[in-house]
Amino acid sequence: MFGYLRARAAAEPEDLLGEVFLQVARDWRRFKGDDEDLRRWVFTIARNRAIDEGRRRQRRPQLGGSLPEVAAPPADPPFEPALRRALEELTDEQREVVLLRFVGDLSIEQVADLCDRSPGAVKSLQHRALARLEASVSPELLG
Amino acid sequence: MDEPRVEDQLRSAGRQELPADLADRHLSAISGVTTSMAQHRRRRTAAKVTGAFVAGLVLGSSGLAAAGSLPGPAQNAAASAFAVVGVEVPRSTEDCPDGRQYASHGEYVSEVAEAGGDVRAAAQSRCGMPVTSARGTGGPPAHAGAPDGVGRPEGAGPPDGVGRPHAEDPCRGRPPWAGRTDLSEDERAAMQAERGAQCPESDEPDAGRPEGAGPPEGQGPPEGVGPPEGVGPPEGQGPPENAGPPEDAAEE
Incomplete structure (x- = not known):
């Protein structure tokens, strides 16, 4: 929390x-x-x-x-600075979903209820958010 | 892949323990609130779990619960509630054999079943019991185990288990004795007493809703879980986050 x-x-x-x-x-x-x-x-x-x-x-x-x-x-x-910056680049919805899902450790269904979205929408947001985070963070980690 | 994945980094941030001094500070603050609540409402209630939980907060805050000294169900309730906010509290061992500790009631019952013991008795015990209804009488909550959102039309109100719609809440709306002329005084008094025991004082009807929240969409505010402030945009600002998805269009 x-x-x-x-x-x-x-x-x-x-x-x-x-x-x-x-x-x-x-x-x-x-x-x-x-x-x-x-x-x-x-x-x-x-x-x-x-x-x-x-x-x-x-x-x-x-x-x-x-x-x-x-x-x-x-x-x-x-978070590490790289991840923090990457999070800031997400949309509000994407950030909310990944924070609730992984930092808050809530299930897809719980996040969907909480955000008043369908589970499918949450999965989609999560997928895109993680892809963007990985893309942003990985080069920095490698570099 | 040696580097921790993004998901793992995020998860590790969420697993940070709450500093003990911070937890104590907040629990002390809670004790002031709950003390005044307790003085305000001198009523016996069927919600012993709740009462004991609040009493635990009042009397000894984390120390009491952490010591495992609350009554069984209250200890479990406190453990679950504190665990959510990051305070580790041991589970109750009431009714558990040899004072052993179980992570859940199911774990205890499973162990008894595997050992060929009296499963029925184990199921009825309080050992390791999870949080149950605040007004519960020992049985599972009405919606326990129901999948999230089943049967709810989109936007129809709060999720199952997170508060209840106004119409289903026995504590709100017309009391059951209202308008009934067939009731004797005793029956009416009994119904009033029962409702009084079940329902808190109506001094915080909007307790769950953030400041400034107007009437919620749909069936009314869930208890304790209201929309963010500004349902009905405050001070000329845009719509609240859950009042419509201005940013959704870009995303979905």
Whole structure:
């Protein structure tokens, strides 16, 4: 979970994680399901929180270039620089899918539910994303 | 191929353990929230698993659960919940032979079956039990094992098991005794008590939804899993991510 939030380049992943903790504790009695459902539920909360945080960040007024940046910069994702750069080159959907699938360790079906897409669409996004990542990262590793 | 594949690198990032001090800090914060919730709702509930889980958070946070000292189902619930967020908690050993630890209830039952033991008794025990319904009475959740999304039209609402549509939630909408003139006072009181035990206070109807979320699409918000903020674009911004796929067209 923490890795996922960091991988999403959240500005304050620790705080976001705290929000997820709190929401899980608060809504726990409403939860109904098994382990897999729980995992999907918690990641859904985390994803929504991360989306909110990203929007808050975007909404903050942009100050002039000569002024110091007020908002906290995104935290460093937990990847090698080459992979980080390659991830940044993906589309938002591709990045979301690979982060949920591999960093979050969710199944295709869980990601599909979470992203409101069909499993086929998720597979397609994943396939293209991995292909692009491999293509971007491999030359750097070799070079 | 000696270099780790991209997938492996991504996976390893997701396996990072949550720093202990960070986990403790958050769990301490949770304890404040859950304490106030507990004071606010002095009611006995059938959701003992939930209550014990929250109590575990209140009383000793990770320490209590990590020590394996919560009641069996609560320990398993806590273990599962904490595992999702990256805190390792041992499984309960309640009802387990010799206090042994199992990764799951199924593992225990399988072991008993292989040994020719009393499978039925093992199945009814709590040993290694996975998370069950928060309002459960010991049986599996209604949708346990159901494949994801089966029977759901696209966009029809939350995924199975992640909250429930408003119409199916006994805690929302008209209470079952509403408008019924055939009920005696005792029957009505009993129904009210039952609902009270099942349903939390309605002080967080939108708890699962991010800030500013308006009414969700479809059948209503899943509990605890709402759309990201801005269903109904906030402050003139574009549509929310799940309100329509502006970027999908390029992708799919």
